[in-house]
Amino acid sequence: QVQLVQSGAEVKKPGASVKVSCKASGPGDTFITYYMHWVRQAPGQGLEWMGVSNRYGAGTTYAQKFQGRVTMTRDTSTSTVYMELSSLKSDDTAVYYCARDKGGNSWDYWGQGTLITISS
């Protein structure tokens, strides 16, 4: 069974940065062949697409809202993707999810979510 296991909840101060990890495991896992998306959900709000780490090392694509503040990386040796968000503000308080995409926006597995709280 494929699993995406994310790092634990964190509390950060305004202006700081946070880095969330998402480790993929499971049978027949060929990590490099998947797109890996990041999505966030503020308290009581809807889902917001943040960006994607493209497969086969083809770089990243970010939502315009997060350009300049977000960096998505992947370590194929450990099947882990990372999402780092900088210059944190109170409205970055949210649950952050990773999700696996086989291609053509066919998302099949989601991480459990990581709560990031921004508080002074």
Next chain:
Amino acid sequence: QTVVTQEPSFSVSPGGTVTLTCGLSSGSVSSDSYPSWYQQTPGQAPRTLIYGTNIRSSGVPDRFSGSILGNKAALTITGAQADDESDYYCLLYMGSGISVFGGGTKLTVL
């Protein structure tokens, strides 16, 4: 900036059929938008229901179906059950690697 639109809320009777839609503030949704649908209950991660317009994700009951209706993507639930009461989100591919979620539909089964 193009916005993805969904009905904020909908209700259906148990056993009934409901169709949720996903549109664009400017333009039409087609299969080239690779519409997908997600179900989320409070406190849980989203679950993928449909991708590629009408392909059910593994383990999803066949009472869930996806289609294009007119200029929108649609999710139809046939024979609604109590545990279908959830938030439903659509996702559209905008091109150039960009995807956008709709605002979500809160479905009540009563």
